[in-house]
Amino acid sequence: MVSALLATPIAASAESIAVSPTNIAVPNSGKQTTVTVKADGRQSSVVQLRVVAWTPGQDPNNVRATRDVVISPPMAKLRPRQELTARVVRTKRKAVRGQECYRVLIDRLPGKEQSGQDVKLRVRHSVPLCFTS
Template sequence: MAGMLSAGGSGAIAQSLTVSPTKLEAPGAQQTTVTVKADGRGTSIVQLRVVAWREGTDPNKVKPTRNVVISPPVVKLKPRQELTARVVRTKSRKVRGRECYRVLIDRLPGIEQNDQAIKLQVRHSVPLCFS
């Protein structure tokens, strides 16, 4: 999953993020990782969050949670820089069946978009399930 193209008065600036894997499964584990790579020529400011989600439902129907955390929550990536973020289930009760979340990875508008009438934000929403 990747993509961002924004157009402004001075031409188009292509920025994107690559996220892998695109689905996270953590059977029997309390943690996993996700990798984010900045593509393009500029610096990318990336925000990472985890939200509660019910598997099989609309990926936009999410709720805040403290049961799973991700580190780092915000990072500035240079062009072609890669980050491996750690995702940890902090809930002490054992998982019953499947417990699902969404890892939200947002590339926030940067200073290169200051002069643009339209500012774009790219979001990757990666399903995460513990079992």
């Protein structure tokens, strides 16, 4: 039975997205910036975009929910080779003192167009975002 499972072909989707920039610094009490997401594959991609609070020097997975920074749109469907420019805005009224850091999380969600035996992967890009005074 194990040999039958090992012999069963399983495909992994190679669809991808590209994100730029890969590190965002917003100087001089700036309040907004942009992130570009491009679908690099031959199929449409659904992406979810979020911003979470993060402390530099800590594990990039050690994040917390925040409403101090928002991203728009929070979700989009991209056609092959389509590019999306998402707007990131700091909504917190209190001025930045020193440095305030976050992570922009961009998830490529698995599509329904894959066949039943494909391995469906969620791909995450985690981009550091820091506002400075």
